[in-house]
Amino acid sequence: MNHQKVMTSYLLAFIEGLKTAGIKKVVISPGSRSTPLSLLLHRDQDITCFIDVDERSAAFFALGLIKATDEPVAIVCTSGTAAANYYPAICEAEATNLPLVVLTTDRPPELRQVGAPQAMDQQQLYASHVKRFVEMTVPEASDELLRYSHWQGLTNSLHAQQAPKGPVHVNFPLREPLLPDLAMKAPKYTSSTIVPSQRNVDISLLRPLLGKKGLIIVGEQHDIKEAQHYLALAEWLNWPIVGDPLTNLATSQSSTHYLKQSDLIFSETTLQPEVILRFGRLPVTKNVLLYLKRVHAPTILVESAFSWQDQLQTTNYFIEATITEFLRSIQQATFTKVADSWITAWQQEQELATKVLAAQPLLKEFNESAATVALVNQLHDSQLFVANSNAIRFVDRLTATNPNRVTIHGNRGVNGIDGLLSTTAGIAANQAQPTFLLIGDLALFHDMNGLQMMKQYQLPITIVLLNNNGGGIFSFLSQQTLAPEDFTPLFGTPLDMDFQHVAKLYGAQYHQPTSLKDFEALIIAAQQQPRFQLIEVRGTQKEPVDLWETICQEYQLALGDTHG
Amino acid sequence: MNHQKVMTSYLLAFIEGLKTAGIKKVVISPGSRSTPLSLLLHRDQDITCFIDVDERSAAFFALGLIKATDEPVAIVCTSGTAAANYYPAICEAEATNLPLVVLTTDRPPELRQVGAPQAMDQQQLYASHVKRFVEMTVPEASDELLRYSHWQGLTNSLHAQQAPKGPVHVNFPLREPLLPDLAMKAPKYTSSTIVPSQRNVDISLLRPLLGKKGLIIVGEQHDIKEAQHYLALAEWLNWPIVGDPLTNLATSQSSTHYLKQSDLIFSETTLQPEVILRFGRLPVTKNVLLYLKRVHAPTILVESAFSWQDQLQTTNYFIEATITEFLRSIQQATFTKVADSWITAWQQEQELATKVLAAQPLLKEFNESAATVALVNQLHDSQLFVANSNAIRFVDRLTATNPNRVTIHGNRGVNGIDGLLSTTAGIAANQAQPTFLLIGDLALFHDMNGLQMMKQYQLPITIVLLNNNGGGIFSFLSQQTLAPEDFTPLFGTPLDMDFQHVAKLYGAQYHQPTSLKDFEALIIAAQQQPRFQLIEVRGTQKEPVDLWETICQEYQLALGDTHG
Incomplete structure (x- = not known):
């Protein structure tokens, strides 16, 4: 597909999104960079266009349209100070909660901050005065990117209409040549197509x-x-x-x-x-x-x-x-x-998975995976903080259900490994239940100062440390294919840390069980008599990967037998 | 002084600053909130005022004034969208490097985000398009605040004129009533009064x-x-x-x-x-x-x-x-x-201070203060990173000159205690000279993970730890007067940390010398054979305070004897 068709498809998908979200009127201030968006909107039979050559006036005119109809309106302008002229009306729309969708067009990234004429920084142009700023990607026409463009048109326009209503800003980097293909119809792609109901279940x-x-x-x-x-x-x-x-x-x-x-x-x-x-x-x-x-x-x-x-x-x-x-x-x-029959079919697959896991001999030996399973099995009326990277995946993949009122916590907002001990300490400081933390060595190291909070407030937290000496998660990911001289320093990152010293430093009891039975006994005891302790489970980075691959193969085989 | 006189003094001081920085022309767009600033500028005989009722036009008019004369120009408007109308010209001034001083007036903080009419967020209103945004404080008329107001007028206008020239934004919160006292002359206050020379030594x-x-x-x-x-x-x-x-x-x-x-x-x-x-x-x-x-x-x-x-x-x-x-x-x-005679008088005071310090018996015993002095005395052709809070103050107050090419480093940009070990590690990784770090226990705890970098890259850093078990600096500050039940948990913050375990954890050699002689021997050895080690000096939070007070008293007495 040539540049013209790619750009046209991408913008048509966006316009479909606008329409799905209820945009019926657009105020256009003519300019060069905005040409393709303006032309395609102008040709669209579902959209009423108004043309106002002064952007300041155009934006205030749009506020009038919104006030009269209570429907969202989009405004379109070219790059440069044109966009700055929208500012007074945007501030007014913000203060009076009017759903104004601001569409500015811009030079593409390679023409920014290089002295190109009329290029100014349009990122976050309206500062705190819009509900959301979105920088679109440069047009592409894969199914995924068309869906993305549609979704941006749809969700940003809906966002403007969410209470409290207000202006949103979408900035389009567009490359020359700027003339769209006016013969093209809206492209085909998988997309969100139905207007959402708001704040009630229709x-x-x-x-x-x-x-x-x-x-x-x-x-x-x-x-x-x-x-x-x-x-x-x-x-x-x-x-x-x-x-x-x-x-x-x-x-x-x-x-x-x-x-x-x-x-x-x-x-x-x-x-x-x-x-x-x-x-x-x-x-x-x-x-x-x-x-x-x-x-x-x-x-x-x-x-x-x-x-x-x-x-x-x-x-x-x-x-x-x-x-x-x-x-x-x-x-x-x-x-x-x-x-x-629908639920039964799924239940059979669940039963098969349960059987494969139960039969796995490695989960009866003592290793990081087996310890994770044993930990979750032994808990009742407790809370468990599951660290990011391997720990949450082990719990997700390997453990069975445990209906004994165990509350599981994590920091999965942005998946950081930088504050897991401190968050666990905050949870424990607030709860009477025994508290457990399942965590890898790298995540524990990251927030080691969190141990001082556990010590200082005498929090009876049991830390189960899965120590595979570094970034075990990467052995599950594509980086594992790298040569050791790249993998080990950049991803394996062995810390060679003696966690017995860590425990001593912060006054935590230290255990390094050598059998699953001993480990289980420690977990049971921790619930009977909660205390600040560190239970270290030694592992290797590769072991859990091999185990998971084996389980997957065995499940596949078992499934084949069933179907056969 | 009543509200009117306070506001008038404050704004007159600001205007004096503008004039000192070379502002001769102002473009005013009338409005209510800007009344006092507009009136005072209008009455000023050194300022030529132009009135333009449309702020968008006013700002572009100001650009013309600047282009014609190459002199800075200020623009003044009222609150609300008036200020947003300046945006197009500000973007143009930014792109063409014109020294435009944007003065917007605003509701005072107590009338913001409470639904007051015409109140919108004017903080960082022009986002990345001004060189600097300054929120002025609400008018006061102490000598200090008048000097502040003058200084803001002066330095922000100068900042606009510094290469690359460009717009700056100063926002004034003003309380009602808004009429200034037109009979007042510029108030008296200590201030910067002479135009600076730029980029050359006049x-x-x-x-x-x-x-x-x-x-x-x-x-x-x-x-x-x-x-x-x-x-x-x-x-x-x-x-x-x-x-x-x-x-x-x-x-x-x-x-x-x-x-x-x-x-x-x-x-x-x-x-x-x-x-x-x-x-x-x-x-x-x-x-x-x-x-x-x-x-x-x-x-x-x-x-x-x-x-x-x-x-x-x-x-x-x-x-x-x-x-x-x-x-x-x-x-x-x-x-x-x-x-x-001028330098001799100062030298006599320096000699006296040297004598008092040299005679101080506590500096011959072994404590944090004495160790600091001994450390600096023993160094040659080395580098010393001095941590924030007590460490840098001890070095500043107590040590003598040491002309043996010792380079002293610190993180005094914003005086944090959060990355001192890591910064020291970065310095040591880049230098052949022996590296020392003088640091308190709280600062060491804060960046303990920096020790992993020292271990990982085998950096031969000698850490001299002044361990007074918590925030020793606060014993020098006004917080020391608090009762222990407030002081200890909030400022004393004892960590009760055994740093021998810390050394072991990261593979650093550990020493806890018990005499000044042993300590000095360790410092000498560290320069002959640099290695990764932790030398702990135990102290108390109060001890250095008492010592410093004694030294001050003795100096005062000695000075009295000389004068007498």
Whole structure:
């Protein structure tokens, strides 16, 4: 596809997004850089264009359109001070909550800060006065980038309309030549196409989907009470439900609809849903993500507050509701539940995964993986903070459900390893339950000063240290293919740290069990008599990788036997 | 003084600053909030005012004034979107380097974000498009605040004129009633009054001062070569020179003009300079700061690049020059040196201070203070990183000069204690000289992970740990007067850390000498055979405070004897 068609497709996808979000009127101030966007909007039969040569006036004119109709309006201008002229009206829109979508066009990155004429910094141009600033990427026309462009047009325009309403700013870097292909129709791509309902659950839209073969995907941290609502929803709909350790679906109570071994199951399953119901962001589980990229089904995204964190950009129905609100609406709706054969098929795969894991001899020996499984099995009425990188993946992949009111915590907002001990200390300082931290050596080192808080406030925290001497996570990732002279210093990063000294330094009891039995005994004792202690489990960076590969192969074989 | 007079004085002082910086023309767009500033500018006989009711036009009109005359111009407007209308011209001024001084007026803080009419966020309103944003404080009329207001008018207008020239933004919160007292004259206050020369040393202005009784104050980090230029300057002018450990004046070579014990000397001296020559920011030495606040003399500030970091806001002559450029110009000037009696008087005070310190029995025992003195005395051809809080103050107050090419480093930009080990490691990784770090226990704890870098790159760093179990610095400060139940948990903050375990953890040799002789032997050995080691010196938080108070009293007595 040539430059002209690529740019045209990309902008048409964006315009489709605008229209889906309810944009019907656009005020254009002519200029050169904005040519393709202006022309395509001008030719669009669903859009009414107004032309105002003065950008200051144009933006205030748009405010009038919004005031009269209570509908969102977009404004388009060229690069340079043209965009600065929008500022007074943007401040007014901010103060009076008017959904103004500001579309500025700009030189592409390679022509910035090199003295190109009319090039000025348009990043964050309106400072704190817009609800959101987005810098678009330079036009591309892959399915993924068209979906991205559409999604930006859709979600930013919706964001402007979310309470409190206000202006948003989208900046488009565009390369010359600037004339679009006016003969092109909107390109084909997978996309979000249905206007979301806002702040209430519009069951009339969803009802046709409720009796179909559905799949529930839950992300982000949830407490045990919320987790129970999610499980109740799954049973009500008779759909399988998936969620990583932080969702606490696995530890709040038993449910036959919950698929604990999702990383294993979704690596192989051929079951095909007719509808996907997602809550919040995606879980950590990699094979769930790959499965969702592979299958295509109408997707409902539910968020408790509008942020549309849709990494896949495939949402078709957007619902703003808490799980409590959503569950109540579903329970009030009339629909025929999907036949049991749908959930049974998934349950069989879960049972198979359980069997494969139970039969794995390495999980009966003593290593990082086995210790993780044993730890989760032994807990009851406790809280467990699961560190980022390997620890959360081990818990996600290898452990079974444990319905003994164990609350699992983590820092998965931005997945850092820089404050895990300190956060755990904060949790323990606030809770009567025994507290455990499952953490790797690199993450423990990062926040070692957090140990001082545990010592200072005498917090009875049991730290289970998975010590594989460095960045074990990278042995699971593509970096593992590097030669040792690159891998070891940059990713393996052995610390060669003696954690017995660490324990001594901060006055923590230190244990280095040598058998699974001893380890389990320590975990049981820690719940009977909580104390500040460090239990070190020695491992290697490669061991868990080999184990997981073996399990995957065995599951694949077992699945073949079943199908055969 | 009533509200009207306070506001008027404050704004008149600001306007004096504008005029000193060369502002002769102002473009005013009328409005309510800007009333006092507009009226006072309008009445000023040195200022030509233009009135333009449209702010967008006004700002572009100002650009024309600047283009025609190459002189800076100020623009004044009221609050709200009025200010946003300046944006296009500000972007143009930025791109074409025009010195535009943007003066916006605003509601005071208590009327912001509470729904007051026409109130919008004017902080950082022009984002990255101005060289500097300054939020003025609400008008007050103390000498200090009038000087501040004057200084803001002066330095921001100068900043706009510094290469690359460009717009600056000053925002004024003003309270009602807004009418100024038009009968008032510019108030009296100590202030900077002489236009600075830029990027060259205008000796004609300074020559009358060079033969007077002068005092040189050097701040900030300087290497040994620069330090030698400063000392050469002092000898050329026959003036005493003062500078803290980071200036390396005490360790680059011997100079009879350098006052090492400035904290002691300036606490008591009655000598009065006729001119003060300052380089960069002020040194750490507290009594130098208090002395400069007490004495008033024409002040020359020299900076190698314009930033006018004048905490005292009393600069009369501003010179933009490196020490090399400045020294060369002074050496080429003709003037009669001040009589020797001036420097001799200071030298006598330095000798007295040296004698008092040398006679102090506690500095011959083994404690944090004595160890600091011994460390600096024993170094030659080495580098010493001095940590913030107590360590740099001990070195500043207690140590003698050591002209054996010792380079002293520190992190005094913002005085943090969060990265001192890591910075020392970076220095050592780059230098063949033996490296020492003098640091307290709290600062060491803060950056303990920096030890991993020392271990990993096998850096032969000797850490001298002054361990007084917590925040020793606070015992010198006003917090010491608090009751123990408040002081200890909030400021004393004992860590109760066994640093022998820390050394073991990171593979550093550990020593805990028990006598000054043993300590000195370790320092000598560390230079003969550099290695990664931790030398712990145990102390208490109170001890150095008592010692310093004793020394001050003894110096005072000795001084009385001399005068008597």
